[in-house]
Amino acid sequence: MSTQNCLFEFILLVFFAFCNCSQDYCHIDSDCGPNYGSKDRYLLYDVNPPEGFNLRRDVYMRFAILAYKLKQSKKDELNNFKLVLPPWSRLFHWKYNAEPEHIPWGRFFDLESLKRFAPVIEMYEFFDAINQTYGVKIDEVYVLQHFKDMFETGNFKDRMQIEQCAQKYQINYFFYKNVTSNNVKCLSYHGPATKLSQLLLKSSAKTILLDHAEVALHDMFGDRTYWQCRRSMRFNKDLQKIALDFRQKYLNSSDEFLPENWEDEKPKRSTKGGPYLGVHLRRRDFLRGRAHQVPSINSITQQITNLLEKLNLSQVFIATDADEDEYRDIIKNIPFKTQRYTPDSETREKIKDGGVAIIDQIICSHARYFIGTYESTFSFRIQEEREILGFPPDTTFNCFCKENTECPQPTRWKIVY
Ligand SMILES: Nc1nc2c(ncn2[C@@H]2O[C@H](COP(=O)(O)OP(=O)(O)O)[C@@H](O)[C@H]2O)c(=O)[nH]1
Ligand SMILES: *[C@@H]1O[C@H](CO)[C@@H](O)[C@H](O)[C@H]1NC(C)=O
Ligand SMILES: *[C@@H]1O[C@H](CO)[C@@H](O)[C@H](O)[C@H]1NC(C)=O
Ligand SMILES: *[C@@H]1O[C@H](CO)[C@@H](O)[C@H](O)[C@H]1NC(C)=O
Ligand SMILES: *[C@@H]1O[C@H](CO)[C@@H](O)[C@H](O)[C@H]1NC(C)=O
Ligand SMILES: [Mg+2]
Numbered sequence: 001m002s003t004q005n006c007l008f009e010f011i012l013l014v015f016f017a018f019c020n021c022s023q024d025y026c027h028i029d030s031d032c033g034p035n036y037g038s039k040d041r042y043l044l045y046d047v048n049p050p051e052g053f054n055l056r057r058d059v060y061m062r063f064a065i066l067a068y069k070l071k072q073s074k075k076d077e078l079n080n081f082k083l084v085l086p087p088w089s090r091l092f093h094w095k096y097n098a099e100p101e102h103i104p105w106g107r108f109f110d111l112e113s114l115k116r117f118a119p120v121i122e123m124y125e126f127f128d129a130i131n132q133t134y135g136v137k138i139d140e141v142y143v144l145q146h147f148k149d150m151f152e153t154g155n156f157k158d159r160m161q162i163e164q165c166a167q168k169y170q171i172n173y174f175f176y177k178n179v180t181s182n183n184v185k186c187l188s189y190h191g192p193a194t195k196l197s198q199l200l201l202k203s204s205a206k207t208i209l210l211d212h213a214e215v216a217l218h219d220m221f222g223d224r225t226y227w228q229c230r231r232s233m234r235f236n237k238d239l240q241k242i243a244l245d246f247r248q249k250y251l252n253s254s255d256e257f258l259p260e261n262w263e264d265e266k267p268k269r270s271t272k273g274g275p276y277l278g279v280h281l282r283r284r285d286f287l288r289g290r291a292h293q294v295p296s297i298n299s300i301t302q303q304i305t306n307l308l309e310k311l312n313l314s315q316v317f318i319a320t321d322a323d324e325d326e327y328r329d330i331i332k333n334i335p336f337k338t339q340r341y342t343p344d345s346e347t348r349e350k351i352k353d354g355g356v357a358i359i360d361q362i363i364c365s366h367a368r369y370f371i372g373t374y375e376s377t378f379s380f381r382i383q384e385e386r387e388i389l390g391f392p393p394d395t396t397f398n399c400f401c402k403e404n405t406e407c408p409q410p411t412r413w414k415i416v417y
Pocket of ligand 5: 312
């Protein structure tokens with residue numbers, strides 16, 4: 001650093017030290033909120049718009065683990081970070097209206113439980129904390145992108161570099177009209193999300209937004225910290241209650257015992273589950289994007305029937321994104337009792353498509369045996385849930401075959417305590 005720069009920084013430092021949270025002190029240009037003088041810093045992130053709910057849950061984990069590790073840092077510049085949860089708006093697979101919904105995470109997850117793993121806050125808590133009258137101008141925005149040459153040169157080393165944007169990115173700012181920035185850069189990136197602490201350490205910004213956060217990878221996929229984070233992602237209690245009522249009423253399935261808090265869970269492999277087969281059948285865009293892997297209706301009917309006979313079960317619960325007509329085609333030749341969760345319109349309005357998806361996942365998680373869809377993140381999340389509940393792996397890591405022949409089965413990512 002040049003002497004001139006040093007001097008400049010020194011002057012700034014003195015200036016800041018005597019500035020009592022005036023407009024100039026804040027990096028954001030409007031008045032300061034109740035917490036603005038505090039040392040809190042805010043890390044915001046967003047994901048490539050077309051990505052679905054369950055990949056977004058995975059990206060959350062990468063950043064929650066970063067936030068968890070930052071909190072343990074001895075450096076104040078790092079341990080003051082709060083991770084701001086991006087509200088759910090206009091998801092590709094969900095029905096939505098013109099107005100963005102901005103659904104907070106607490107509607108789908110148990111926020112208290114998330115917070116006991118990492119310092120995460122809802123967007124509305126962030127707004128309250130900074131209490132801006134005229135909106136938020138984010139200090140630094142980094143759009144993550146892959147290194148252009150990564151696949152050509154085969155250079156897969158961890159690295160990061162501010163570079164020209166590879167394409168024109170449109171930043172949504174979570175569909176808020178009052179959130180903007182005039183400091184946007186593209187960051188070519190390869191490595192785990194935890195490596196971003198290097199960027200955060202160098203920056204003095206109070207608010208940082210990482211867009212296309214899915215470019216950053218997991219630190220250690222499947223290790224103890226991964227599973228602690230995953231276990232903390234308990235579902236919203238109202239959704240759990242709806243799923244339990246359904247299981248009790250239609251599937252003769254009671255609740256598995258789990259301690260009140262995820263921190264108190266103990267390893268087990270003896271969970272039996274309710275007397276039904278759980279199925280996750282991904283259709284819609286998978287029919288186009290993965291035509292060579294998706295089984296025919298007849299094959300699905302056959303595979304479900306065979307399993308029910310083999311397992312000596314008399315009913316099947318089917319979670320699927322198939323429409324009514326396709327669903328009827330699937331079940332019409334299954335000679336056993338079939339169940340699907342369909343909320344009344346009032347409940348659907350309240351819990352939205354995301355809530356319905358979660359209830360489907362919970363019900364599949366409690367089945368005696370589960371079979372999912374090859375490479376669907378929706379199925380992966382059910383498998384993880386069953387690992388947490390303590391099922392024997394044979395009852396969990398199964399997926400449909402294209403036809404009723406041998407076919408690749410999912411990797412057994414087993415829980416670690
Ligand atoms: N309710 C419900 N929704 C589903 C089901 N399968 C897929 N979906 C919807 O389709 C989306 C699929 O996207 P995503 O979560 O990314 O999973 P993936 O694309 O299968 O890896 C989900 O988020 C749901 O909104 C299902 O069985 N039940
Ligand atoms: C937010 O700011 C306004 C105006 O500056 C003030 O009246 C209000 O009390 C503040 N709210 C909180 C929670 O501090
Ligand atoms: C931004 O606008 C939303 C409504 O769209 C409002 O809830 C929020 O408080 C506003 N945030 C700030 C910082 O002004
Ligand atoms: C429901 O489960 C209980 C206990 O597992 C069993 O005793 C009962 O017969 C079952 N009822 C039906 C209708 O299958
Ligand atoms: C199959 O289940 C029925 C009751 O649902 C039971 O009576 C029968 O013994 C079971 N058969 C086997 C082979 O487990
Ligand atoms: Mg998807």
